[in-house]
Amino acid sequence: MIVQRRAVPAVLAAAALLLTAGCSSDDGGPAGADASASPSRTAPGSSAPPRQAGEETPPAKGSVTVVRTVAEGLESPWGLAPLPGGGLLVSSRDEGTIVRVDEKTGRKTELGEVPGVAAEGEGGLLGIALSPDFASDHMVYAYFTSAGDNRVVRMLYDAGKPAGEQLGAPDTVFRGIPKGFIHNGGRIAFGPDGMLYVGTGESGETGLSQDRDSTGGKILRLTPEGEPAPGNPFSGSPVYSYGHRNVQGLAWDTKQRLFASEFGQDTWDELNAIKPGGNYGWPEAEGKSDDSGFRNPVDQWSTAEASPSGIAYAEGSVWMAGLRGKRLWRIPLNGTAASAEPQAFLEGEYGRLRTVVPAGGDRLWLVTSNTDGRGAPEDGDDRILELRVK
Missing domain, CATH: 2.120.10.30 (TolB, C-terminal domain)
Structure with a gap:
């Protein structure tokens, strides 16, 4: 049953974890589990969807540059x-x-x-x-x-x-x-x-x-x-x-x-x-x-x-920010289909990646997630990074 409530006009005013065998956490595996042998990224016999007509597509290959560390100690x-x-x-x-x-x-x-x-x-x-x-x-x-x-x-x-x-x-x-x-x-x-x-x-x-x-x-x-x-x-x-x-x-x-x-x-x-x-x-x-x-x-x-x-x-x-994957994925699009194979960037360089937000033009804000109990925090974690992408 859906439960909701209309907001009052604004004034100034543990659950037990039940996991069956194989059920994953938000890391794609049980907390603390290491990545072991894993299936390839694309299902056997599958192919990239056809490009959709009338769409301008980005280059098949892109790049990521870390411009600077914006903040540390989050x-x-x-x-x-x-x-x-x-x-x-x-x-x-x-x-x-x-x-x-x-x-x-x-x-x-x-x-x-x-x-x-x-x-x-x-x-x-x-x-x-x-x-x-x-x-x-x-x-x-x-x-x-x-x-x-x-x-x-x-x-x-x-x-x-x-x-x-x-x-x-x-x-x-x-x-x-x-x-x-x-x-x-x-x-x-x-x-x-x-x-x-x-x-x-x-x-x-x-x-x-x-x-x-x-x-x-x-x-x-x-x-x-x-x-x-x-x-x-x-x-x-x-x-x-x-x-x-x-x-x-x-x-x-x-x-x-x-x-x-x-x-x-x-x-x-x-x-x-x-x-x-x-x-x-x-x-x-x-x-x-x-x-x-x-x-x-x-x-x-x-x-x-x-x-x-x-x-x-x-x-x-x-x-797309990856937590267990510890990388940033680029998925070039033509309409609602991928126009080329996704690329991975920053693999393992900054640990777990939680949030990515547009910063205008070719810039992104990227937030790491190493102090969430599943990462391995290093000096300065967690961080906000400014990226230049294309």
Whole structure:
């Protein structure tokens, strides 16, 4: 049953981990497991999809240059939201705080702690996004795990207050998303249509993904107030697409087409082109399927090569951050199909990669994730990097 609540007009105001043999964590394998022999990236007998006519395609080969380290010493960073006037807001999964990073100096200022965050396993304070009307309403949206569910809240950001007191009381926009020790989803983003898109996980209960009355294992599309958005594929429902395992990446191309990354279990991680009402197969299908009732991914990777979290679109390609894979993937596109073989960059150089966000033009912000309990932190972890890509 879907549970939601219209937000009150804004005022200034452990689950046990049950894993069957072979069930993976957000790393594409049990916590602490090492990558062993893994299947090749492309399924036997498969080939790249044909190019779509009328699309300008990026070069088959691209490049990544690390321009600089923007900031160091971040604790379990998860979401990142660039401010329109400069500065980067970063959420800490385990600390439950949001900090502002000066992208020129790296200086960090804590805005405050989000009350009600229950950080455990893969849950905690996850994705953040700015209101489409941020210039006038100064609202920051956040997805977090509470004691009983995953939810989306919004908070007033008042930069004029002292550090640590700049976040207003959270106003719950949407509640009742299933929570678990694993598979909490967590990415949120406002689309080109001004609606709020929410990537959720099935919390380890695989049956939720195919249940359209559940918000687990879905991409949700909401109004900024938390109602099912007009034009959703299922009348009166917030569900936009279903059959997902654990969605942690959302991005749009220049033609307003939505893409999403998804964690596989043992075999295939996915990059999907999202269609309203589309069924992406989990748990009946993992990766590409011969079942015409399921939508196949744009491409797929072994879980040891990817375990993808955030994605961003820039220079004609989707850029996908890998946690267990410890690399940044470039997927050049022609429409909603891959136009060439994906390329891997930064393999093993910065450890686990969590979030990637457009920084304008050919630049990206990239956030590492080595202090989340599954990485091997080095001096300076975790970091925000500025990249130049093509």
